[in-house]
Amino acid sequence: MQLVRSLLIGSLGAALIGVPAEAADFYVKPQTAGPVGGTPLSSISLQATTDPLLYPEGTDQNPEGTDQTTADEGTSGDVQFRSAATTEVSTAGKWVKARKKKGRKNTTGSTDTSGATTAGETATGGTSTEGTSTGGTSTGGTSTGGTSTGGTSTGGTSTGGTSTGGTSTGGTTTGGGTTAGGSTWGSFDALMASGQVNGGDRIFLMDGYHGPIVVKDMKFTSPVLIAPVSGQTAQADSILVMNSSNVTFNGLKVWATSANAGSGALIRSYTNTRDINFTGLDVRAVANSGNYMSWSQTEWLANQRVGFQVDGTNISVTKNRLTGLYHGILSLGGNALIEENIVDGFAGDGMRALGDNSIIRRNKVQNCFQINKNHADAFQSFSRGPTGKPGTGTVHNLTIEDNKFFEWVSSASNPLRCKLQGVGMFDGMFDGIIVRNNVIISRAYHGITIAGALNSQIVNNTVISALGKADRYPWIKVAPHKNGTLSNNVTIxxxxxxxxxxxxxxxxxxLVTDNVIVKSPGAEFASIAQFDYSLKSTSNGANTGNAKYAPADDIAGVLRPRGKAPDIGAYESF
Known part of the structure; x- marks a missing residue:
């Protein structure tokens, strides 16, 4: 089934066309000077360790000149999962790629090639890449690239040269970053109140703590970038966007600095926003969220922060690292893109998407904790009617593809480990839903469940018990709506x-056809101990799929079929 999206597909080059010739750079001093603290985060890969996506530049894992292809190479131009101040203005909420129409061998947009040489998750040397390896470096929040070309803006200094709260320095900022041709401001609020920021401008935050970042009543005609000064680290207590458009937040660290994080969203946008992009952010409940594995229930309850709660139109949440939170990403508006994020350590839902025409693609959700009576879902959606009551409307055209949802990947045991539901869509209706190429490993009942499904597909997923043995669940299921309305026109x-x-x-x-019920996971998959769910050559799923229903490529971007027929499950191995 081909689904039509009313989305504006934009590339970086297209976005830059709209940047005014006299775009300005602004530099903002912190409320408290750095260095910024925070526990180091271990490296976590979206694919295998031969994929450089999550390794800092210049490390042994990703030496310069290594010939490795990643999911976005050749399309976005930025193939690293890094938090860097860039010299380019991002596409700010515009789609980086068209929705891939994988069904019936059709594709639009670019094709992933990251899995062409690494079908599974086993790292070179046989080390698992799914867990959080000790000794790794944080890749979610440090500025590791994207220099600011001296901080110059076409046209020179900002209008007037001086302003309340900041003076045009023409020299160096505190911390060593140059601001030639830009102006330096005492606070972010003062800059926003000045009226000097226009579409295409760039705002660089200096090293240190900046408190809450609020963008209100700022409707720019082209994207405005908010990022750290290159080589520096900027932290915010929160980010709030209201009645604004065309803003990109890139490379910031965001967490509460109070002793107890409390509840509420760290990053929030409202319904009257559009074309907002959050990318490369390091989001945590508190600075030491990297230690979540050792938290007690009391500590978890004290730190029940939500990472993102984003509403509005054309909101993109991409390439972010979320650690030690309650809910990860809650997307409420239409035309949302939730792509290539990592949610590591959570106690509520990893992700939600409630708006029409949204894409949830190539994310990883792992390590779930049970701290209250909530049933945790890696991904959840529900409809809302005119009053906002769940289960009284219809969600249209969601695509959930190429994701990895793992209940637990740590080698350590923990009494708070949850039983994670995979894709839970219980309060429909849901019309035009595509769930494909996902790997879901859990001990809960619902691997993929849609209650009230219309005109939908559940194809080429791998849904396996975390116990590594035959079981009754997790299952794939299509059920009636809670009000009794039957599902109709669904392919599994x-x-x-x-x-x-x-x-x-x-x-x-x-239609339920060409599926494999897994009785012995060890006989089917390359290495369940290493979280490698590519197929063995002797697997019942190898070359036995039905081409009529198979997506054009697999979870790693490998084209189907490689053999006489497509493989069953998320990976095309043979």
Whole structure:
């Protein structure tokens, strides 16, 4: 089924066309000078360790000149998962890629090639890449690239040269970053109140703590970048966007600096916002969220912060690292892009998307904790009617693809470990839903469940018990809405699953075909101990899928089929 999106597909070059010729650079002093603290974070890869996506530049894992291809190479131009002040203005909420129409062998946009040489998750030398390895470096918040070309802006200094709260320095900032041709301000609020920021401008935050960042009533005609000064680290207590458009936040660290984080969203945008992009942020409940594995229940309850709660139109949340939070990413508005984020250590829901025409793609959610009576989902959606009551409307055109949802990847045991539901969509209706190429490993009932599904596909997913043995769950299931409305016109095909709770029903056009029920995971997959769910050559899923229902490529971007027929499950291995 081909779904039509009313989305503006933009590239970086297209965005730059709209930048005014006299765009200005602004430099903002911190409330408290750095250095910024925070526990180091271990490296976590979206793919295998041969994919340089999450390694800092210049490390042994990603030496300069290494010939390695990643998911976005050749399309976005920035293939590293890094938090850097860039010299380019980002596409600010515009789609970096068109939605991939994988069904029936059609694609639009660019094709992933990251998995062409690394089908599984096993690192070179046989080391697991799914866990949080000790001794790793933080890749979520440090500025590791994207120099600011001396801080110059075309046209020279900002209008007037001086302003309340800041003077044009023409020289160096505190911390060593140059601001030639820019102006330096005493606070972010003073700069916003000055009226001097226009579309295409760049705002660089100096090393240190900046408190809450608020963008209100700022409707720019082209993207404005807010990022750290290159080589410096800027931290904010929170980010709030209201009645604004065309803003990109890149490379900041965001966490509460109070003793107890409390509750509420660290990063929030409201319904009257549009074309906002959050990328490369290091988001934590508190500075020491990297220690979440040793937190007690009391500590978890004290730090129930939400990472992102974003509403509005064309909101992008991409390439962010979220650590030690309650909920990870809550997306409420339409045309949202949730892509290539890592949610590591959480106690609520990893991700939600409630708005029409949204994409949830290539994310990793892992290490779930049970701290209250909440049932945790890696991904959840529900409809809302005119009053906002769940289950009283219809969600249209969601794509959930190429994600990895792991209940637990740590080698350490923990009494707070949760039983994670994978894709939970319980309060429909849901019309035009595509769930494909996902790997879901859990001990809960619901691997993929849609209650009230219309015109939808659940294809080529791998849904397996975290216990590594035959079981009754997690399952794939399509059910009626809670009000009794039946699901209709749904295909469940080419899945590797512990169980499938639906059967073919011609009266409602429900088709369940070409799936493999996994009785012995060790016999099917390359290495469940290493979280490598690519197939063995002897797997029942190898070359046995139905090409009619298979997406054009797999979770790692490998084109289907490689053999006589597509493989069943998320990976195309043979």
């Amino acid at each position: 095909a080419n899945n590797m699953a512990t169980n499938i709770k639906s059967i073919t029903d011609p009266t409602r056009n429900i």
